[in-house]
Amino acid sequence: xxxxxxxxxxxxxxxxxxxxxxxxxxxxxxxxxxxxxxxxxxxxxxxxxxxxxxxxxxxxxxxxxxxxxxxxxxxxxxxxxxxxxxxxxxxxxxxxxxxxxxxxxxxxxxxxxxxxxxxxxxxxxxxxxxxxxxxxxxxxxxxxxxxxxxxxxxxxxxxxxxxxxxxxxxxxxxxxxxxxxxxxxxxxxxxxxx
Numbered sequence: 001x002x003x004x005x006x007x008x009x010x011x012x013x014x015x016x017x018x019x020x021x022x023x024x025x026x027x028x029x030x031x032x033x034x035x036x037x038x039x040x041x042x043x044x045x046x047x048x049x050x051x052x053x054x055x056x057x058x059x060x061x062x063x064x065x066x067x068x069x070x071x072x073x074x075x076x077x078x079x080x081x082x083x084x085x086x087x088x089x090x091x092x093x094x095x096x097x098x099x100x101x102x103x104x105x106x107x108x109x110x111x112x113x114x115x116x117x118x119x120x121x122x123x124x125x126x127x128x129x130x131x132x133x134x135x136x137x138x139x140x141x142x143x144x145x146x147x148x149x150x151x152x153x154x155x156x157x158x159x160x161x162x163x164x165x166x167x168x169x170x171x172x173x174x175x176x177x178x179x180x181x182x183x184x185x186x187x188x189x190x191x192x193x194x
Contacts, residue, residue, distance in 0.1 A: 020147035023121040024113040027140050030058045030152070031108040031125070034100065044101050051097040059096075060143055060151035061089050067153075068166040072174055072181065080181060087185055090192040108138065119145045120153075 021029075037050045055061070065088035066073050076084060107128040114122045121142045129135035141154035141163075154163040170184060177183035 021150060022113075023140075023142040023144055023150050024110050024123050026058075026142065026150045027123045027125065027152075028108075028110040030054065031106075031110070035106055035108070038101070038103055038106065047101045048097040051100055052093045055093055055096050058152055059092075060153050061092050063143065063151070063153055064092065064163055064166070065089070067163055068170050070167050070171055072170075072179070072184075075179075076181065083185065084181070087188040087192070091188040094192050115144075119143060121150075122156075 033054050034051060037047055037054070040047065040050075042050075062085055065085060068088070069076075069084065073081070073084075108125050109128060110123060110125045112124040114124070116122060121144050123140040123142055125138045125140065127133075127136040127138055137158050139156040140152055141156065143151045143153045154161055156162070173184050173187055174181070
């Protein structure tokens with residue numbers, strides 16, 4: 001009986017660790033997937049579609065979206081939240097994938113990680129320099145509340161947070177339109193259509 005309990009205990013300990021993924025391994029795996037897509041001999045449109053799939057799996061698009069909205073999110077009703085989430089996802093995926101599709105075979109080295117708390121880890125990496133571009137320092141803010149499903153919440157490129165920049169841009173649109181959320185919705189929709 002003691003042997004069975006010991007085996008069950010060991011199995012439960014191992015199974016809880018089998019599925020958790022370290023944030024640095026998660027980021028290296030994600031950038032490797034993106035690099036493979038960008039190295040393929042396929043059309044830019046096909047690359048964009050494959051990159052969108054990777055982003056949907058690895059980025060907390062909804063979390064980034066509501067962070068980007070700032071305090072304005074408190075004023076949204078349920079149907080506006082649903083509409084915003086859909087518009088932001090389309091906007092984000094187009095923006096992310098079309099920018100990334102310009103790169104050919106980006107080599108990113110994951111160097112280090114720093115656990116901020118149980119919910120967040122910063123993973124430090126470097127976009128390796130080529131004859132066309134300089135070395136670029138990229139830090140990834142990884143949401144680790146669920147260790148089995150880490151998600152990217154922000155990219156900090158050379159010290160500049162993309163999520164914070166996005167938040168400032170959205171705030172500027174809202175401020176110049178007297179806080180009218182529909183003006184932001186229209187901007188997101190127009191960007192996604194073009």
